[in-house]
Each structure stands twice: as C-alpha cells, then as structure tokens.
Amino acid sequence: MSERRIHVEDIARVEGEGRLDVELSDGEVLNVCFEVKEPPRFFEVFLVGRHYSEVPDFTARICGICPVSYEMASIAAIEDAFGFQPSEQTRDLRRLLAMSQWIQSHALHIYMLALPDYLGVESVFALASDPDNLPVVKRALSLKRLGNDITKLIGGREIHPVSARPGGFTDIPSRAALDEIARRLEAALSDARETVKLAASIVHSDKVPDFCPRCDHIALSSATEYAVSGANFASTGGLSAPLREFRSHIVEKHVPPSNALRSYLAASGKSFLVGALARVNLNFDRLSPGAREAAKEVGARFPNLSPYYGMIARALEIYHSIEESLAIIGRYSGVRETAEITPRASEGWGASEAPRGLLYHNYVFDESGIVQRANIVAPTAMNSANIEENLKALLPRWVSLPLEEITLRCETLIRAYDPCFSCSAHFLKLNIRQV
Amino acid sequence: MREHARHTLIVGIGNSLAGDDAVGLEAARRLSELPLPEGVQVVAAESPGMNLVDLLAGADRAILLDSVVMPGRPGAIRRIALDELEVRSGAISVHDLTAAEALRLAQLAEPERVPKEVVIVAMAISRPASCSVGMSKEASAAMPKLIQAAVEELRRSAVAGDESSCTKSV
Numbered sequence: 001m002s003e004r005r006i007h008v009e010d011i012a013r014v015e016g017e018g019r020l021d022v023e024l025s026d027g028e029v030l031n032v033c034f035e036v037k038e039p040p041r042f043f044e045v046f047l048v049g050r051h052y053s054e055v056p057d058f059t060a061r062i063c064g065i066c067p068v069s070y071e072m073a074s075i076a077a078i079e080d081a082f083g084f085q086p087s088e089q090t091r092d093l094r095r096l097l098a099m100s101q102w103i104q105s106h107a108l109h110i111y112m113l114a115l116p117d118y119l120g121v122e123s124v125f126a127l128a129s130d131p132d133n134l135p136v137v138k139r140a141l142s143l144k145r146l147g148n149d150i151t152k153l154i155g156g157r158e159i160h161p162v163s164a165r166p167g168g169f170t171d172i173p174s175r176a177a178l179d180e181i182a183r184r185l186e187a188a189l190s191d192a193r194e195t196v197k198l199a200a201s202i203v204h205s206d207k208v209p210d211f212c213p214r215c216d217h218i219a220l221s222s223a224t225e226y227a228v229s230g231a232n233f234a235s236t237g238g239l240s241a242p243l244r245e246f247r248s249h250i251v252e253k254h255v256p257p258s259n260a261l262r263s264y265l266a267a268s269g270k271s272f273l274v275g276a277l278a279r280v281n282l283n284f285d286r287l288s289p290g291a292r293e294a295a296k297e298v299g300a301r302f303p304n305l306s307p308y309y310g311m312i313a314r315a316l317e318i319y320h321s322i323e324e325s326l327a328i329i330g331r332y333s334g335v336r337e338t339a340e341i342t343p344r345a346s347e348g349w350g351a352s353e354a355p356r357g358l359l360y361h362n363y364v365f366d367e368s369g370i371v372q373r374a375n376i377v378a379p380t381a382m383n384s385a386n387i388e389e390n391l392k393a394l395l396p397r398w399v400s401l402p403l404e405e406i407t408l409r410c411e412t413l414i415r416a417y418d419p420c421f422s423c424s425a426h427f428l429k430l431n432i433r434q435v
Numbered sequence: 436m437r438e439h440a441r442h443t444l445i446v447g448i449g450n451s452l453a454g455d456d457a458v459g460l461e462a463a464r465r466l467s468e469l470p471l472p473e474g475v476q477v478v479a480a481e482s483p484g485m486n487l488v489d490l491l492a493g494a495d496r497a498i499l500l501d502s503v504v505m506p507g508r509p510g511a512i513r514r515i516a517l518d519e520l521e522v523r524s525g526a527i528s529v530h531d532l533t534a535a536e537a538l539r540l541a542q543l544a545e546p547e548r549v550p551k552e553v554v555i556v557a558m559a560i561s562r563p564a565s566c567s568v569g570m571s572k573e574a575s576a577a578m579p580k581l582i583q584a585a586v587e588e589l590r591r592s593a594v595a596g597d598e599s600s601c602t603k604s605v
Contacts (some may be wrong), residue, residue: 125536128543137544145489158486 002026006407018384018419020410022395029395034388044374052078052166052343052369059361059376060160065420067160068101068151069354070361073376076229077361078166080243081348082369084341090168092328097154097164098228098352099321104147105355106276106314109418110199111140114311117412118202136198139191143318146184150325153177167339175334182329185322192319193294199315200298208308209397213390215305216265217278218250218382220353226286226320227279228353235265235272236281236303243349246360252377255385263382271385273305274357275418276313281305288323291316307390307416314355314418343369354379356420380419387417444494444550445477445585448487448501448534454564455509455574459500462558462581466500469582475589487534488541488548496552498588499534500581502574505559510577512584517542517553556584 006022023030043062047055059074060067072094079086086094112124115136119127124140127133148158153173155161163170202208220227221234234240241249250272252261265272280287281303287295295302300312345367351360357379364373391410398406447463450456463479471477480490491497503513520535534555541549558581560574570578 125540125543128540134544137540141540141544144485148486148489 003030004403006403006410008407008411018414020391020414022391022406022410024395024399024406027399029392029399032388032392032395034384034391044376047363047371047374050371052082052363052365052371055363055371055374056164056166057160057162062376062378063420064159066101066105066354066356066359068097068155068164069352069359071161071164072098072229072352073350073354073359073361074363075164075166076350076352077348077363078350078365079341079348080231080350081346081363081365082166082341082343083346084167084339086168087337087339089172089333089335089337090339092332093154093169093172094164095228096325096328097151097161099325100147100150100154102147102276102317102321102355104144104151105418106318107140107143107147107195109355110195110311110314111136113418114412114415115198115202117408117415118205118207139194143188143191143195146188149184150181153181167341168337172334172336175332178329178332178334182326185326185329188322189290189319192315192322195318196294196300196312196315197298199311200300203308203312204299208306209394211306211308211390211394213305213307213393215270215386215389216268216272217281217303217305218272218274219278219282219358220351221282222286224286226283226288226324229351231349233351233358234282236278236305237265239265239267243351243360246349246351246362246377247375250377250382252381261381262385263377264385271389272382273307273386273417274379274382275310276317276355276357277304277307277310278357279353280313280316287316288320288327290323291320294319307386307413310416310418343367356380356418357382378420380417383417383419387414387419441474441495442493443475443496443498443589444491445475445498445500445589446483446487446490447477447479448483448499449479450482450563452566452568454567455558455560455570456502456563457568457570458502458558458560458574458578458581461570461578462500462585465578465582466585469586472589483534483537485537485540487537488545491550491553492548494550497550497554498585499553499555500585501534501555501557502560502563503557504562506561508559509561509571509573510580511559512577512580513557513559514584514588515555515557517555520555554588556581556588 004024008020019035021033047058055078056071056074059070062070116123121127124137128137151161152158156163156171216235216237218233218235220230221232222230231243233243239249249266250263251266252263255262264270284302295316343365345365347364349362351358359379360377362375363371366372391413394413398409445466447459449459451460460479463477467477483490517538538549538553558577
C-alpha cells in the first residue's frame with residue numbers, strides 16, 4: 001500500500017497564512033484538513049467599553065487591505081442602532097469609497113495573485129519580465145493605482161481612511177478633483193473590458209476544472225441597486241432575510257485542529273460561499289449595463305457555482321465599479337452637510353460587501369453609546385469550510401498526478417477564493433511530504 | 436550653464452511595531468530635524484509595500500533608509516544599490532511586499548516612475564521582533580552611524596547641472 005502526504009509550508013499569493021494537510025493512499029483520499037490558524041486578536045473583546053465614535057477606526061485595523069469595508073460595516077451597524085439615516089450624498093460617497101476598494105483589490109487579485117497559476121509562472125515578476133505579458137502587468141498596476149487614488153481622495157488616506165464617520169464625512173472631495181478622477185475612470189473602461197476578456201479566456205479554458213459543486217452562495221441583496229451595503233442578505237438557495245436574523249441562519253462552529261471558527265448554514269449544516277461570485281450570482285441584473293454587456297460578449301453565464309468562476313465575477317465588478325462611479329460623480333453636488341447622530345441604548349446590525357465577501361458587524365450600545373457587546377464575522381472566515389469541502393470534492397480527480405501537480409492544483413483552488421486569512425488572522429502553511 | 440538642485444527624496448522605511456525594524460523610521464525622524472540642502476525632502480514610510488513607488492514619483496534620486504537582517508553583525512551599516520537587492524520569487528502577497536520587490540516590479544513594468552538613482556542605506560539587525568515597540572541597545576547605539584551614512588550619501592552626488600539648457604553660440 002503506498003501512502004502519500006501533502007503538507008505545504010507556506011502557500012504563496014494569498015493574504016495571510018493557512019495550512020493544508022492531505023493524506024493519500026493507493027489512489028484514494030484518506031484525509032483533507034484545511035487548518036486556518038488564527039492568532040486571537042480579541043477585537044470583539046476590547047471593543048467593549050469603547051465609545052461608538054472609535055469603533056470604525058479600531059475595526060479598520062483588522063485589515064490593511066480592506067479597511068474601508070470594516071469602516072463601512074461598523075458605521076452601518078452604528079447608524080442602524082441609533083436610527084440614523086444618511087443623506088443621499090453620503091450614501092453616494094460611501095459607495096464610491098467601497099467600489100474603489102473593489103477596483104484595486106480585484107485588479108491586484110486577478111493579475112498578481114491568481115493569473116500566475118494559469119500562465120504557469122511563479123509570480124507577477126515573471127510576467128513583468130516577459131515582453132508579451134508586460135502590458136498585462138502595466139494594466140494591473142494602473143487599475144490598482146486608480147482604485148487607491150479614489151480611496152485616498154474620498155477617505156483622506158489610502159490605508160485606514162479617516163474621513164468616513166457615523167453620520168457622514170468629515171471632509172468631502174471637490175468637484176475638480178472628482179472630475180479628474182472621472183477622466184481616469186473613462187480611460188480605464190478599456191482596461192476593465194480587457195480584464196473581463198482575460199478572465200473569461202482563462203476560466204473557460206481547459207486549465208480550469210469543469211466543476212459544479214452544490215452549495216449556496218450568500219451576499220447582500222437589494223431590489224434597487226447592486227448591493228455594496230444594505231440591510232438584507234440572500235442566498236442562491238432561496239433564503240432572503242434581514243441582517244438582524246443573520247445569526248439565526250448562519251452558525252459558527254469550532255472545528256479542531258483549526259483555531260478559527262467555521263461558518264455553516266443553520267438549516268442544512270452545510271458550508272456556503274461569499275464573495276464577488278456570490279454577488280454576481282445573486283444580483284447579476286443589477287450590474288451596470290456595460291458590465292452585463294461585457295459578460296454577454298465573453299459568454300459568461302450566471303449563476304455559476306464553481307469557485308473558479310470568481311475571476312470573471314471580479315472582473316465584472318471592476319467594470320461595474322467604474323461605470324457606477326462615473327454615474328455617481330456625474331450627479332455629485334459637493335454640498336457641505338452636517339449631521340446629528342444621537343446615541344441610545346440599542347442594538348445594531350450592519351454589513352458591507354468587502355472585495356472578498358460579506359462582512360458582518362453587530363453591536364450592543366448603552367445609552368451613552370458605549371459598546372456593550374460586539375460580533376464581527378469576516379468573509380474569509382465564512383469561506384473556509386467551503387474551501388475544504390471543495391478540496392475534498394476535487395482531490396479524487398487528482399490523486400494519480402505527481403505530488404507537485406496536486407499541490408499546485410490545491411493552491412490554485414484556494415487562491416480562486418481570493419482569501420484574506422489575515423482578516424480572520426490565519427496562517428496557511430502547505431507542506432509537501434511524500435511518505 | 437544653469438544649475439539646479441535635483442530633487443532628492445530620503446525615505447525612512449520600517450515597521451514601528453517590529454522592534455529594530457523601526458530604525459529607518461527613526462532615522463527619517465532625526466534627519467528631518469537637521470538643516471538639509473535645497474531640494475532634499477525626508478519622509479517616514481511605515482511598511483509602504485507597493486505604495487513605495489508612488490511615494491518616490493517625481494524624485495530624481497531616492498535614498499531609502501531601512502533595516503536589513505544580517506545575523507551576527509548588528510549595527511553595521513551597508514550601502515546597497517537597487518540592482519544588488521535580491522527579490523524572492525513566488526511568495527508575494529500584498530501584506531508582505533518588500534521595498535525591493537515593489538521597486539523591482541516598478542522597474543520592470545513602469546520604469547518611468549522609478550527615480551534614476553535609488554540607493555539603500557541599511558543598518559544590519561539581528562531580526563525584527565514581532566509586536567515589540569522600541570529598539571535594541573545595539574540598534575540605538577548604531578543610529579548616529581546610520582544618520583552619518585545618509586548624510587554622506589547625500590553629499591556623494593552633489594548638485595547636477597542641466598546641460599540640455601546650455602546654449603552655445605557658434
């Protein structure tokens with residue numbers, strides 16, 4: 001009987017770290033264990049006792065890649081608790097801010113983290129050194145820079161922006177500054193179109209397994225817009241509920257040996273998927289006209305439950321973000337507003353669709369607005385059970401391949417989720433050991 | 436012949452939460468308190484990752500102050516040209532991109548954004564301590580040498596003339 005083990009020490013091109021152990025014997029998969037090692041960071045503990053005004057700044061520090069999402073989700077929960085309705089201009093600026101993150105994060109993931117897998121190179125450096133691929137790298141850097149500059153303009157700073165507050169913004173961009181951004185957004189549409197074509201050419205090729213797992217995809221959903229924030233979430237399995245019922249539908253379990261909690265649907269006990277793919281699957285008809293047209297041109301059809309299809313979903317969201325940002329800038333009036341927000345003893349729920357998926361915040365406040373209880377669930381924490389499940393589903397197809405090839409395919413699947421283990425503060429160490 | 440001061444940017448790079456990895460930041464802070472020649476600007480950049488390239492945009496020359504892990508020689512000062520830096524292959528992520536990797540990528544993909552001259556002046560440290568604020572005794576003792584090396588680097592390539600503006604009468 002021949003046994004083989006895969007244990008990869010340090011998976012590349014993901015955010016943060018995690019570990020995968022695979023045991024194979026005589027062409028069978030004996031065990032798959034996706035262990036997400038989470039050094040406890042205790043945010044939910046130390047937020048207790050803080051004033052609500054500090055919460056967005058604290059939670060932004062959970063992630064240096066998507067701090068905007070944490071700020072938006074915590075602000076939404078605070079405003080929900082205190083019964084505050086933001087102005088239209090504030091909503092618009094928040095959407096601009098959130099979509100700027102999608103642009104930069106998705107561009108970075110597609111080109112620098114995922115693309116090397118499908119072109120058979122180790123990293124973006126190899127792509128940049130190849131004259132045929134250099135234009136592709138330039139495109140990625142240009143899109144990323146555009147997203148970052150929008151974040152900086154509206155948020156006041158690229159990493160851990162400062163201007164977004166419960167109630168509104170402490171400073172707003174000028175008309176002239178936004179007009180310059182609009183000019184760059186217009187110019188970026190062709191880059192976005194090329195990104196959709198590139199993603200589709202890869203995902204529809206034989207480099208990607210033909211794979212149709214049965215699982216639910218979950219995202220925020222709205223009747224009137226492509227949801228970035230909102231009070232309702234839905235699943236491809238037919239679930240539709242307000243955020244305040246989130247914990248009745250989604251439960252967390254501790255699954256040893258991982259330190260991280262795993263998320264499952266309460267009704268079925270099954271794992272689920274969040275992220276750009278879930279959003280596009282649920283809200284396709286609310287994407288911008290150009291994004292829907294781009295999907296049609298490349299023959300991309302939704303819903304599609306294969307996690308590999310996430311690359312096309314991210315590319316479509318870049319396109320959508322550019323188009324919708326142009327529309328928002330077109331109607332922006334730049335009127336200085338003041339807002340009164342008054343704390344009260346209350347509980348609030350808020351969420352934001354981070355680049356990697358639904359981010360959930362829930363707080364209980366006392367009459368002075370001091371946090372009594374906090375609960376935060378990050379998107380990658382919600383995806384980790386689904387990652388392991390799909391590894392288990394795919395591994396039987398790969399068992400007779402050389403160990404190196406199996407390892408690469410496992411890593412490619414993990415990367416297809418665009419995981420951010422740092423948010424759930426995870427460690428991915430994947431070692432190959434042949435026994 | 437018209438003379439003009441080149442724009443030199445000194446960037447102190449580091450992580451103030453990682454023990455001796457803060458030396459670049461501290462060096463930038465101390466340099467900014469000294470009288471500096473015209474055209475020289477000092478900034479401190481906390482783990483800038485890919486944003487380092489944007490920070491350097493517009494500069495003719497950049498001097499990066501940083502730590503370098505070299506076991507056994509804490510406090511030694513090294514001058515490293517950009518092309519000498521080794522770049523890891525494969526294991527990159529946005530959280531983890533080093534100054535070398537960010538600049539190497541820019542050199543390949545956007546060379547027009549990289550200053551013509553980039554030099555790193557680094558202090559050797561044993562290793563960065565995680566979740567630790569404050570420098571070791573060796574690093575603190577070597578700070579004046581790092582500052583001195585930065586000042587010497589500034590003097591190394593002095594004010595340059597713009598020969599293209601020279602007109603010759605025939």
